[in-house]
Amino acid sequence: MQILVSVFLALFLPCAGMSSAFLVYICLIRSATNYNQSDSGGEVKPVKKKGLSAAELEKLPKVTRKELVTGTECAVCLDEIEEDQPARLIPGCNHGFHLPCADTWLSNHSVCPVCRAKLEPPFFNGSENPI
Helix, strand or coil: CHHHHHHHHHHHHHHHHHHHHHHHHHHHHHHHHHHHHHHHCCCCCCCCCCCCCHHHHHHCCEECHHHCCCCCECCCCCCECCCCCCEEECCCCCCEEEHHHHHHHHHHCCECCCCCCECCHHHHCCCCCCC
16 A cells, blocks of 8 residues: 555656646746736837838939949948949938948938938938038
């Protein structure tokens, strides 16, 4: 009889211990989930877009290679801007990039890829010399 009790305890105690640890884990996960949902009110907050819109991109100057002021290498793709390729000029700092490279970068970021100059709303209001 004593052997039977020993075998029962040897099998039951580890299973009971693991089961209780699992239940505590599930309770912790559930309370963390409920806490996060009550924190945000159950609503998903919209992600603020950091880049420029298509309308704002169209207002930026398009130039040719000979009109570039600060060099002919695109800092986004690190390739030379050829004579026949359109380029985008960043107002204020006058850095130039391939048109598709600049548009891709600026649709995700509202700063120049070289000097990180921020493109402020005055650049898109039609004024040539923003303050």
